[in-house]
Amino acid sequence: MSLYSALGNSLSGLRATQAQMEVISGNVSNAGTAGYSRRSAVSVETVNGSGTGGVRIEGIVRLFDSVLQKELRTETSGSGYAAVKADYTAQLSGVFGAPGSSTALTTMMGSFSTALQALQNDPSNPAARSQVLSAAGDLAKRINKASADIQSVRSNAESALAADVAQVNTLLKGIAAADQRVIATQGSDPALLDQRDQQINELAKLVDVKVTEGPNGSISLSTTGGMRLYDTGSPAQFSFDQRPISATSLYDTDPTKRGVGTITMTDASGRSIDVIGAGMIRSGEIAGLIEMRDKATVDAQSQLDNLAASLATAMSNRTQAGTAGGASGYDIDTSGIQPGNIITVNATVGGTPRTISIVALTSGSLPANATPDPNDVEIGASFASGASGAVSSIQSQLDAAFGVGKFSVSSTGSTLRIEDAGSAAVRVTGASASITATAAQGAPADPALPLFKDSAPGLLYTGSLDAGVSQKRGFAARISLNPAITAKDLVAMSSTTPAGDQTRPTALLNALGAATTFAPVGGIGASSAPYSGSVADYLNRIVDVQGSNAESAQRLNEGQQVVQSSIESRYADASGVSVDQELANLVQIQNAYSANARIMSAVKEMMDLLMRM
């Protein structure tokens, strides 16, 4: 108990307030710094055994809520994902044009239909004829453009993936470096912790990150899908092999079939994994981009391919009706059958109506669900050497599907005959074929007309599935007006067709309006109940579904942003610098400093008094 100890106490008070002042100045100066969490000086009493003590600053701590930080990171990943989805689906929806715009795909489809109506009304009119050709050409080009736009959206996603993967690598290296320093300082330096956290936050925007804390302030990172991103000292290495994107380049887990880039992770032990194939990234920008590139845009392209294929087929395919033949069966003339054309045989097996689809397939094997009909029995057979060449193959496949002795297949010339065994249990009830016309004036003369074609010279669209390649895939990018078709061909089914004959224009118009079944893809139709409607109806569905996807992605994004901002606010409340509060503290500390100084001066006065005695 002495004046000296009082002097010592106030001196420690002055030091402590100076240190607190330093913390406040640091807080205020970093008020706008990203990732800076508010610091606070922790003061403790020094004990000197006399009952009174001075004060000392034990350390400077971060004011920080780890639960909120975790939540913030989760929502940051969610925001990155939702923002990408909203952005890309809006682009996809925009591919089809604005409502009522003269260049919208639906408008072009309408123009083609209107042109056909006008031609039907006045077939000999040269203007009406050339209008149909020009509207058909414009429509084909517009479908090409929509396809190109979809692929350009995909291509953007591919580039963005490459950029994001590069950023992930940079961030992981930064995190590794910061982590090393944190370990070296035993996690005591708040600035280093802030630096490391800030980089993890940035990483969370790209991928979903789970942080596990280790000894000495170290951490390890993984995705929620279980992929190690960082272990003490060893960040995972990612690479992305960016590829040029087209409608036919798709992701496949088999590297030889893969047409797009994939993310490969190489860990410390040198093992590499195809991250996309393993599904290890579930949120964040990268997950959003993968979903856009491999699902949303692919679905949109498939829908457009369906549209293009149905449009071409509606114009080009004639229906070859079967006739009752043999003791109990049907004959179908297969002359002119093209790869991908389908012969449909209706039968009743054990009282149940069954549909047998015979797909003309020159090479390769028939993929599953080759037709949109979910319940048919699909068999592939080559007609390359005529109907007789297909008989044994069809027979054996029918035997395999229904049992031996149920159906018997034979041929005469180009005519294929499918008979039942004559018992009531199995009955062939009808047959027809859809055969692609290869020329404007074919044999037999028919209204069907190959108005559209595939882009390769002389290649018509027949829906071929030969050699495991679906002609439909990417057809939207390749559909074009058949240059072999002249304005006259729109009416002339044979050299003797009168100029004003309405047969072909009427048939084409009806075919365009007729309901067909579309293979289910991307939310239009389910595999058990495929969508059925006209080509224009299907186009409306595409625009509707894509618009709705964009709208719900936008909603999701908006909702996510609200959540994100609320968590940001709460986090800022807990860990952020509030200048007002710092200034209030400043006033307090100023007072404390004055008080300590006042004590010193009082001690001095008392000392002086003592000395003068």
Place this chain on the structure above:
Amino acid sequence: MTITSTSLGAYSLDVTRTRQNAARLTDMKSQLTDLQRQLSTGKLADSYAAMGAGRGTSLSVRQTLTTLDGYSAAVTDATNRAAVLDKTLTRMQAISTTTANGLALSSFSPNANGLTTEQVSAKASLTEMISLLNQDYAGRSLFAGRSADQPAVTVDANAMISGVQSAIATRRANDAGAPGNIGNLTISSTAAGQVSISPTAATPAYGFGMNPAQSFDFGAAPPTDGQSFQVNLLMPDGAARTVTLVARTSVPAPNAPAGEISFAIGGSGGATATNFVNALTPAVQAVTASSEFWASSAVAGAKDYFANLSNWYGGSASSDPRAGASSYVDDGQTVGLGMEASEPAFQNMLAQLGVLAAQTFPTATATDQANYAALTQRVQGQLNAPVVPATPAPGAYTIKQAQTDVGLASATLKNAQQWHTDTKAQLENALSGVEDATPEAVAAQLLSLQTQLQASYQTTSMLSKMSLVNYL
């Protein structure tokens, strides 16, 4: 609300608040811009994504409207075509009536070329008729059936007349037949008393026709005195002509009416049959020498010429001429306005005018006047009431009938037009309901947003001044 987190983890309380506040302000500003766009374009949304629940309606209504526009265009075109057709057919009907009426009053006074006034005007009418049949609408030949790019009639009046003349000459050379085969009829009898009369089977069928061939059996049923027997013949142009023979015990019968053609009842059926044939043959020959036969032969000649369509018709003929140019006026509803010059109504008119113009009377022959009278009578009859055969050919038999078809089509077109107008108005309303922005609603939203924005600006500015920094 879109709050884009630009700098992640910038979680200083003040910075976070300022940023979020700025984002809200930006968001309100963009809402304001969107409302301004709505006001200037009148549209609620500028993309399908932004259209919301109305998207499906908008797409399907637009599709229906496009189809309706197509139908409307077809209806407009068909309506115009029907109007042109109606005018053309009205004129044809007038020509037919004028010609028939003129013939009723016609007197035989041929000019230097051997043609009466009516014949001269018949040629002019034929020329007009050809030009009417070659009428087109917007480059589309109206009377050529499906060959809409071809003129319906390929020859002019002169060529047509000379063609008719040569066809008549062929008729004249063949219709009368030869002795033993008068009028190309085969008349034979048997000793048992059977008589059979039948036209000579040949193509073309010249002379008389019969429907059916007839036979009598005088052996089985000997005739009684005064019993009459009708032989029903068809003149070369198809008009009916009956030759009646009366059985008499003595020929000529003392109390027989004038002009009676009789035959004697013989001792046996065979003798009666011979008498019958001997009486019938000169009677038939007399018919072939009559003015009526002459006129009939001329009309038949003209029909021969026109029956061969390649002589004059450039269009295409079908079993349903109206369907040759049918317009879809609504889903599944068609209106047929196809016309073919080969239809009986037009062919008949051409034939009647043709035969009238083709016959000339250059040398004053005693039979001329009677022949002319017989000809004009036939032509007049055919113009007023054309003969419809038992199995009619496709198409209209009278101009009026064709006109009725057009009238019915016009009525359908008018209904369809009205229906389209109504439907379109309704659909456009529906479309407007989902696509269009109501100016009043937008203006109200604009005002409230403006107030909100102003208030936000003000509070932001006030808050920014309220910091302890300013008071220390």
